[in-house]
Amino acid sequence: MDCWTRLKSSGWVYPTVVISIYGFFANCRPAEPFVTPYLIGPHKNISQEVLTNYLFPIWTYSYLVIIVPVFLLTDFLRYKPLIVLQGLFLVTNGVLLCFVPGLPAMTVLQVNFAVVTSTEVAYLSYIYSVIPAEMYQKATGYLRSAMLAGYTCGATLGQLLVSLAGLDYFYINAITLGIVSVALLVSFWLPMPQRGIFFKGEMADAPLGSQSQREDSAVVEEEKAEEGLGTGSEKTEGHAGCGLCSSESVAHAGHVLWKSFRDSYSSKHLIYWSLWWALATAGYGQIFNYAQLMWDHIEPSATSAVYNGGVEAVCTLVGAAAAFSAGHIKVTWTVWGELALGLFSALGAGAVFLMALTSSIWACYAGYIVFKASYMLLITITTFQIAANLAMECYALTFGINTFVALLLQTILTAIVVDESALGLDIVTQFLIYGSYYATISVVFLIRGTYTACSYHRYSGQTQVKEQKHEQSGEVISAEQF
Incomplete structure (x- = not known):
């Protein structure tokens, strides 16, 4: 008990440990790599089409509808309720x-899972509202590691239960239900944050987590003073001006959101990185969602051994x-980053084409891994690259905007290519289109990256000439100005 008490009083350690434990159990889902064989099989008997x-x-459609209100509610309700949800x-x-x-x-299941994926932003952002800013990097590493460990353990356990124990998919789903129930119980142990990033809440006087946040708060207070607000007459109305729904809180949230947006997209380099993020994530989402269907098409799970968990x-x-x-x-990265995006996107495009065109399940697995x-x-x-040049609250907004744009693109792809009310294409043709989509991304960034690299070298050559001319006068032009 003394050890537990010391842990709770240690400041950043307790919330980091609890949220990491939650992340492990929430992502440890042995049944997830086998959801397609389970739905196609005798338990649910749903056709592949x-x-x-x-x-x-x-x-996809549900996720698009849910993500924006969830993003705002996450900060408004201060994270923990969304994690419990x-x-x-x-x-x-x-x-x-x-x-x-x-x-x-199963239709309700898809809507529910959209809620699960949209509330992931609460898990990723929660820790920043309860620990000091100097511990952000270390705590983020622990959270990411917990997610990774949970997903790996879940996929490995699922494969072992299928291949070695020969367990029916139903029982693997039952085990998964028990594991995520532990995650739900752990979520209740999370300490409730006293503030949000955008909405100040009742603890408006509490010190914020970063210098930029404190500056934002000071700006809002200064604007209110100039407008004659925040005087003694306001204080006589109890706590009406301090709640989350107050005009003060909403004004502060709007100010921080707008400032974060301007800071996030004021640099052309950050815009290019964000553009790749949105484009590539949209394609990744489609391939990740439909990979199991491709595997089942090449080698039907009803008649063949399934290694989905091991592959994941x-x-x-x-x-x-x-x-x-x-x-x-x-x-x-400011010079070679866009070229790297183009080259590795080309590698990804080749891997997707391999998945679509091969008749070997192992080649398809290899393409997916690559x-x-x-x-x-x-x-x-x-x-x-994005986070290193932005304040944490700007990163949170950038993450949300980039994710929304990616999801919007993914929804367009789904509506045109996948949905039965439109083209309703078969799985092989879908993957050919996804490969072409990634190839297009590759070409765009290869062209842009080549232009950036050539411009840099041309600028560097001009700079060297100018440095030689001005060497005697002591004037130096730095290549870092590029």
Whole structure:
């Protein structure tokens, strides 16, 4: 008990430990790599065409509708309620998969899972509202590691239960239900944040987590003073001006949101990184969502051994290694970054074409691993490049906007290519289109990256000439001005 008390009083350690434990159990879902074989199999008896062209698109449409209000509510309600909601919907999904038959139940499942994915922003942002700013980097590493460990353990456990124990998919879903129930219970132990990033709440006088936040608060107070607000007459009305729904809180939120937006997209380099993020994530979402259907098309799960869990575990480990290596690559990203985006996008496009054109399940698995690893490498570099140049609250807004744009593009792809009310294409043709989509991204960024690199070298040559001319006068032009 003394150890637990010391942990709770340690400041940043307790919330970091609890949210990391939650992240592990929430992402440890052994049944997830086998959801397509389970739905197609005798338990749910849903055809592959219905899954592809009707059921899975519902998740995309629901996600698009839910993500914006959830993003705002996450900060407004101060994170913890949304994390608890995510845990609750994970449990509800487990119950639907295990015990509720029929297509209507699976339709509800897709909507519920959209809530789960949209509330992930609460998990990723929660820690910044309860710990000091100097611990952000370390705590973020723990949270990402917990997610990675949970997903890897879940996929590995699922594969072992299928391949070695020969367990029926129903029981694997039941085990998953038990694991996510633990995540729900852990979520109640999270301390409630006393403030949000955008909405100040009742603890408006509490010190904010970053210098830019304190500056934003000071600006709002100064604007109010100039307008004759915030005087003694306001204080006589109790706490009416201090709540989350007060005009003061809404004005502060609007000010910070607008300032964050301007800061986030004021740099052309950040705009290019964000553009790749949105374009590539839209394609990644489609390939990730429909990969199991492609595998089942090449080698039907009803008559063949299934290694989906092992493939996902290998993908996660290879992707994690790629992401880890990204932090140790010494490259001038402002010069070579766009070219790298184009080259690795070309690699991803080739991997998707391989998945679409091969008749070998192992070649398809290999293509998926290469695609996912290249994406995880680039998204890590992109995230770092964006976050390194922005305040934390700007990053939160940028993450939300980029994710929304990606989801909007993914919805357009789904509505045109997948949905049965439009083209309703078969899975192979879909992947050919996704490969072409990534190839287009590659061409755009290869052209832009080549232009940037050539401009830099031309500018560097001109700078050297100018430096030689002005050497005697002591005037020096730095190449860093590029």
